[in-house]
Amino acid sequence: MNKSAYFGWTIGSFTSSALVSAVGLLHLRFMTDSLGIAITIAGALTVFAKVYDAFADLLMGYVSDRTRTRFGQFRPYLLAGGLLAALSMALLFNVPGSLSGSALWLYVGLTLLIYSTAYTMFRIPYLAIGRTLTDDFHARSRLMTFSVYGSSLGSFAATSAAPFLLGQIGSDRAGHGLVAMILACAIALGGVLSFTLLKEPPAAKRNEHEPRKPAASFGATFTALRANRPFLCLMGFKLVLFAGFAVHISAIPYYTRHVLGVSDSVLGTIFAVQTGMMVLSQMAWVRLAARMGRRNALVLSGVVCTFAYLTWALIPSDAAIPMVFIAAAMSGAGTGGVFLGLYTVLTDTMDYSKRTQGEDRAGMLAGVFVMVEKGTSALGTFAFSMIMAWVGFQSAIGSGPVAQPEGVHTGILASVAIVPALGAIIATLIMTRYHLPAATPQASEVSTAPEPLST
Template identity: 35%
Template sequence: MSDYSINNKIKATSAEKSLPLTVCMGWGVGSLGMAIMYALVSTFALSFMVNHLSIAAGFAGLLIGLTKIYDGFTDPLMGIISDKTHTRIGRRRPYLLLGAILLSLSMFLMFNVPDSIAKNSPAIYMCFVLLLYATGYTVFNVPYLAMTAEMTNGYHERARLMSFRVYGIAAAGFIGLAVGPMLMDRFGGGREGFEIMALVMAITVLTSSVLCFHFTKNAPFKNHVASTRYTVKDQIRLAIENTPFLWLMLSKLFGLLGSALSAPAKAFFFPLVLGASLTSFGYYWIAFYAAMMVSQPFWLQQAKRFSKRDIFIFGLLLTVVVNLTWLLASPEEPYLITLIRGAALGFLGGGTLLMGQSMLPDTMEYDFRTTGLRREGIYAGFYTTIEKFAYAIGPAITGAALATMGYISSNDGIQTEQPESAILAIYICAAGLPSLTGILGALCLTRYNLTEKILRNIK
């Protein structure tokens, strides 16, 4: 493609137009179902397998890790498929429906394990369900994320659009990690509690995904279907050559790894270190996600004053400071301190999530402006691959740490008295390692240099 044609396309789309509110809200609600699944699986899958199915902690973590690796390999493939799809309802939207069906089914099956299977072959069953979940997540999430760069070419409008995704994720936190544990407590806290919770969440996941499909039908997509075939080698080359994307992905890898370590660790930390109930665990997440929601106007305003990169770095480093305070937590600590800690992490997380999410379509736009090709699916596929890779390593490390340091598994959900070494492992995975990964993520971001001015000046 000639430079002339590339420049003409850029000039024709350079005006930053606001997306209709219904489109933004409709797209944002799609993150609700994904984030519910993501939060519940990340937080409870490991502890459910260890404490309710008698699967050893190390093996359970390895099982989650292996299924995530499978998921990572399918993400770039899904990106290519959606890039080359052409239907009357769009190139991405058909996959929202298919992914919704697979995800809601996997949500129900994951925590509804038949008694005969729970006694004889729980690991095989959980492997199958985790693979089903991984497939559904890929089918939905890769096309879903690729939609952002096609819906608007505005630098600040992308941040506005992504704020609706953050609202969706925060609402999912309320539903999944606040209402979910309360439902479990209400129905006994054992496997029956998990079963009722899973049914309610499966219906919620399906409903939100269908709503996303419906309300994005009038979105102003730029359907430039790429005609080039990309091998895995080509995709890796594209990612490396797009240096802003490369450094963003490295920073996201470390940031997500911190979350992947701390989320499952907190399911052990609250009952064993703080002596808190599932309902109290839910109150923590209410504080976390309420703060994330109310933080969005603040962070959007800051994005107009400072670079997205600098805000991202600032948020990561402050998060490290707050995370380190978990090392001081104990059963004697007033629970109000825990709630304040959760609110602080939620407020900061709202900023880092918004900046990271809005920087992704910026790097896609950078690719378009330098090549003239729309390859959002490939980049979305790489992004979700990084996400899956982090969530493959995180639970595996947490499970291995618990197993190595003497954690005692159970099959009845009753908390067994744990040795001090196991408690130390929980502290390390909940606070120490996430702080280290946050610092590494901030260091990677210092190499990211894509700004609004640079994007506009590309000819």
């Protein structure tokens, strides 16, 4: 592999991570604390968009598997999806001030649908193209570490730099709008660069003179997916772990504002520490995977996440510093192992599908992979919004109310610590049942440390 493939893969991960992290972290609170939308309505709008997105993922995977263009099978979607994603980011946080009531809800709902469509259009082809970049087992492990690096940079831009900027210019509607425009420019550039740098090899393009196999129906495709037991086990792990993770992420902006009573600069620092640990932990996770196997390393990352989430419950609200940063560091280390393991194991299950079932379903598997991601995000957002509604959270227009009912603190603490810890425990138990039969002695569940880039 050459340097452009590594850089393009990193930039693609940055682009999708910056988009989903910014919306996932800030948009729900933006709706409740700046637009004045009730938490139940805001949660319902978010869940509706994510449910739509989950079904769109399947369609995108099905379509991308059957796309043939002179630019490649997956590359065109990187450009189109990246540009549409930038537009959606600008629209989500720049809401016309004249809108209110049902007109405001309609605007928010439509912009969430545009965002969901853009993310699907970019993310699924990006995941699928990764399998075409190299057939070498160990090269894929190295490639996936760059995906985590890109994801960490995107997460830093959205969850650290953006809150830092909000802390400086103000966390009102105008401040959110300006930050969104800056992120939109970065996302658009990322889409263009990933399209330019990621080149699908000739083997990934269909020869026009070769007879084409008839396209499998949705029913036949899902039958094949159900037969892929390693993939189903991986999705079970991701489903449960990410549902708890979504509750955790949704709660943190409320935790810093309504429990700790600090500015968004502290929120940015929390995610800067978490992102830094995600990056720094990569070499350790790669070596652990090489020593103990990919499955076991992924199980270990689930255990680390469990202890990290429980640490949040032990933080005293009147003396949170530096305990909150220690908890963030632990979360970053565990999450770094989870993301590295998920990406590497996903490509293994794609190979397993082609080896045992005879048809390349990389796009469809990527579609289900992202669909689960969206579904768990919807479930987590819905659970958090219902918890907040149950404990009596009060929405407001501006930068949020000064005081909340006493039960709100308990609800936020349960959401930031207890619920995600339970999810991590269950997910870890699910992953212990994962087993991938090897095609060759080399293709066992091992990894290797990244090597220097070569041309």
